[in-house]
Amino acid sequence: MDQETVSTICYLARLKIDQTKSEKIQNDLETIIELISGLQSIDTSNIKPLYSPLEMTALTHEDEEKSDNKKEKFLENAPASNDDYFLVPRVVE
Amino acid sequence: MSIQFKSITELRAMLDDKLISPLELVQESHHLADKFKELNCFITMDEDLSKKKARTIDLGKENNSFLLGIPLAQKDLFCTQDLRTTCASKILSNFIPPYTATAVEKLEDSGSITIGKTNMDEFAMGSSNETSYFGNVHNPWKKGYVPGGSSGGSAAAVAAGIVPAATGTDTGGSIRQPAAHCGITGLKPTYGRISRWGMIAFASSLDQAGPLARTAEDCAVILSSMSGHDPKDTTSLNVEVPDFLSKLNYPIKGLKIGIIKEFDLSDLDKEVQTRFEESKKVYEKLGAEFVDVSLPNISASVPTYYSIAPAECSSNLSRFDGVRFGHRAENTDDLNDLYIKSRSEGFGDEVKRRILIGTYALSAGYYDAYYKKAQQVRRLIKNDFDLVFESVDILMTPTSPSTAFEFGSKGAQNPVELYLEDLFTISSNLAGLPAMSIPHGQVNSLPVGLQLIGNFLREDQLLNAAHIFQQNTDFHLAKPSMEDFK
Numbered sequence: 164m165d166q167e168t169v170s171t172i173c174y175l176a177r178l179k180i181d182q183t184k185s186e187k188i189q190n191d192l193e194t195i196i197e198l199i200s201g202l203q204s205i206d207t208s209n210i211k212p213l214y215s216p217l218e219m220t221a222l223t224h225e226d227e228e229k230s231d232n233k234k235e236k237f238l239e240n241a242p243a244s245n246d247d248y249f250l251v252p253r254v255v256e
Numbered sequence: 257m258s259i260q261f262k263s264i265t266e267l268r269a270m271l272d273d274k275l276i277s278p279l280e281l282v283q284e285s286h287h288l289a290d291k292f293k294e295l296n297c298f299i300t301m302d303e304d305l306s307k308k309k310a311r312t313i314d315l316g317k318e319n320n321s322f323l324l325g326i327p328l329a330q331k332d333l334f335c336t337q338d339l340r341t342t343c344a345s346k347i348l349s350n351f352i353p354p355y356t357a358t359a360v361e362k363l364e365d366s367g368s369i370t371i372g373k374t375n376m377d378e379f380a381m382g383s384s385n386e387t388s389y390f391g392n393v394h395n396p397w398k399k400g401y402v403p404g405g406s407s408g409g410s411a412a413a414v415a416a417g418i419v420p421a422a423t424g425t426d427t428g429g430s431i432r433q434p435a436a437h438c439g440i441t442g443l444k445p446t447y448g449r450i451s452r453w454g455m456i457a458f459a460s461s462l463d464q465a466g467p468l469a470r471t472a473e474d475c476a477v478i479l480s481s482m483s484g485h486d487p488k489d490t491t492s493l494n495v496e497v498p499d500f501l502s503k504l505n506y507p508i509k510g511l512k513i514g515i516i517k518e519f520d521l522s523d524l525d526k527e528v529q530t531r532f533e534e535s536k537k538v539y540e541k542l543g544a545e546f547v548d549v550s551l552p553n554i555s556a557s558v559p560t561y562y563s564i565a566p567a568e569c570s571s572n573l574s575r576f577d578g579v580r581f582g583h584r585a586e587n588t589d590d591l592n593d594l595y596i597k598s599r600s601e602g603f604g605d606e607v608k609r610r611i612l613i614g615t616y617a618l619s620a621g622y623y624d625a626y627y628k629k630a631q632q633v634r635r636l637i638k639n640d641f642d643l644v645f646e647s648v649d650i651l652m653t654p655t656s657p658s659t660a661f662e663f664g665s666k667g668a669q670n671p672v673e674l675y676l677e678d679l680f681t682i683s684s685n686l687a688g689l690p691a692m693s694i695p696h697g698q699v700n701s702l703p704v705g706l707q708l709i710g711n712f713l714r715e716d717q718l719l720n721a722a723h724i725f726q727q728n729t730d731f732h733l734a735k736p737s738m739e740d741f742k
Binding site: 168169172173175176177178179180184188191192194195196198199200201202203205207210211212213214215216217219222224233236237239240241242243249251252253254 | 351352354355447448461487490491493494553556558559560562563570574577578579580581582583584588589590591592593594595596597599600603605608609611612613615616617619625626628629630631632633634635636638670671672675686687688689
């Protein structure tokens with residue numbers, strides 16, 4: 164894993180790594196990738212992936228309108244909001 | 257009257273016999289939490305509301321719940337309405353949830369009283385409680401030693417006798433390993449047994465809530481209360497919840513216990529091996545039969561887990577972006593900059609490491625090689641368990657390869673060193689099986705745990721095997737002196 168790959172992954176994850184820690188992170192990632200690369204030697208041909216231990220179909224429910232609107236409560240947690248919306252820096256000029 | 261180190265069963269009797277009132281009990285718990293503040297096992301206390309609730313409890317009614325008036329602590333990743341929930345992260349350090357997690361709601365509906373929120377590894381990522389934004393938790397048995405993780409605060413609070421039980425979550429061993437390191441009993445139920453709604457997600461296909469308590473009997477009480485179908489969690493199982501307390505005390509004569517051949521215990525500390533052999537003898541004396549079994553793919557559990565868990569974490573933690581809740585960075589140029597700065601300031605190093613690994617494993621060109629491959633190996637591991645459970649009732653391993661260790665002594669140079677702490681616990685999360693840790697003695701004056709793994713939805717069998725062990729041994733009664741913390 165080179166520095167460029169680390170930078171790409173950081174951008175995809177919307178994370179910035181401190182310059183002083185960048186080499187350590189790169190080494191750590193390499194070590195972990197080496198650990199998980201050990202799986203390559205296991206024969207998994209014709210084996211279906213197991214994405215959840217339950218393998219059940221998601222349950223559905225009637226599409227009913229419910230009245231527990233907690234808009235104010237949710238907006239209280241927002242770092243910036245007005246009466247109806249979460250506020251973010253301007254995205255269109 | 258001291259309530260320190262009392263079990264739920266003992267406190268129930270004290271309340272029913274009017275030796276203590278619910279208010280006195282809650283006050284005493286707060287007093288102990290304050291006295292042992294240095295343990296750092298709590299992030300937020302709920303003193304006013306817990307006392308208010310205690311005052312309203314009426315013990316005079318008939319058919320009262322077993323948990324009525326019992327003080328409990330909740331791991332700080334369960335959302336609690338109007339009570340700060342941080343996940344031990346800077347990014348949620350100001351988060352006040354508008355709702356309560358189903359698991360906690362069920363416990364409170366049973367009459368228990370939440371006294372506070374416990375410290376943990378940040379977003380439950382860690383095995384030593386050293387990744388918390390709110391600082392390390394000390395092991396009550398030895399200052400400067402880790403309590404295990406990620407539910408380290410919950411384990412320490414129970415081990416120090418502040419509360420009789422606490423909630424935890426277990427993604428790869430996060431209930432069982434701290435229970436082992438702190439000398440208490442911890443249970444990770446079957447995946448789907450307890451609702452995950454309101455439990456801040458780390459790895460959704462592995463996370464499961466459960467109890468940490470002083471005895472298997474108390475774990476049975478808490479499990480019965482926490483369990484049950486929840487329409488708000490699509491992975492919550494719609495199955496009958498037994499009264500687990502009534503399933504204890506069955507003789508274990510003829511119980512078939514499997515010993516996993518692939519786990520070479522000769523690499524472990526000699527004393528850890530000795531404790532394991534001694535516990536086997538206890539079970540043999542009680543009539544259990546030991547069978548060597550093979551789980552050919554189990555040694556791939558750690559790499560499988562460290563592909564799947566970070567992938568799910570990178571996806572789950574993308575919601576923390578500084579827009580709707582949590583930490584937002586100041587002085588940002590645009591929306592993208594706001595995301596990057598808020599996340600970079602808000603997450604600690606271990607969380608970042610796992611997000612990056614997960615992002616890599618899920619990125620174009622690597623998805624098949626890492627993520628899909630790991631899910632295929634996961635099926636092989638589960639198939640091995642299915643086969644083995646055709647011939648045995650439970651499996652037995654040590655919970656952890658070692659005892660609690662000193663702060664900073666593992667994983668600083670190489671994170672994988674700490675990941676191997678979960679060697680024995682991870683596979684049951686991958687397969688969704690219930691597993692528990694019970695204390696079975698000490699090594700160098702620090703507790704060690706014995707792990708029992710059960711078949712799908714057979715917590716009753718696990719709890720019974722643990723309870724019978726505790727009826728015939730006194731390891732679960734050992735208490736730390738707490739002298740370091742006075």
